[in-house]
Amino acid sequence: MSKRIVFFLSITLIMVLAYSYFCIPDKFEIEGGSCYQGITAMFIRFFLTICGVLNLLSITTINSKSKFKIAKVTSAISLMVWLAGFIIHSYNDFLVATKYFTPLLFLNFIIVVLVYGCNGKNKQSQND
Structure with missing residues (x-):
């Protein structure tokens, strides 16, 4: 994969992560009642950070022949984690x-x- 595509994916990922981190809907900020208010947003941000790190690791290791399996595993795990969050919250x-x-x-x-x-x-x- 060319360096231009890797750079474009990295910049796009950073922009999407910033959007997802700072633009959490109010619904997630107030869930949990008075005692646990904001706990849903905290968990979403935690898993967002995990997905971001896994995706950046995947993007940076995609061109390495010795670490290519890491790119496959980390990208798949990140997709599964974020998809699970989507399914849980879309209910x-x-x-x-x-x-x-x-x-x-x-x-x-x-x-x-x-x-x-x-x-x-x-x-x-x-x-x-």
Whole structure:
């Protein structure tokens, strides 16, 4: 994968992570009642940070032949974690969850497709 695509994915990921971190819907900020208010947002930010680190690790190791399996595993784990969050939160309010979780979910899907698509190209270049 070219350095230009890796750079573009990294910048896009940082922008989507910033949006997801700072623009959490009020619904998630007030969930939990008076005693646990904001705990949902705290857990979302925690898993957002995990997904961000996994995606950055995936993007940076995609061109390394020795660490390519790490890119595959981290991108898949990140997609599964964020998809699980989407499914859990869309149960109560589908529209709010869709608006919030979709940008990173879409970018996760693109990264997974690129990582697994790049796998075939690496095998072809090794066979030639």
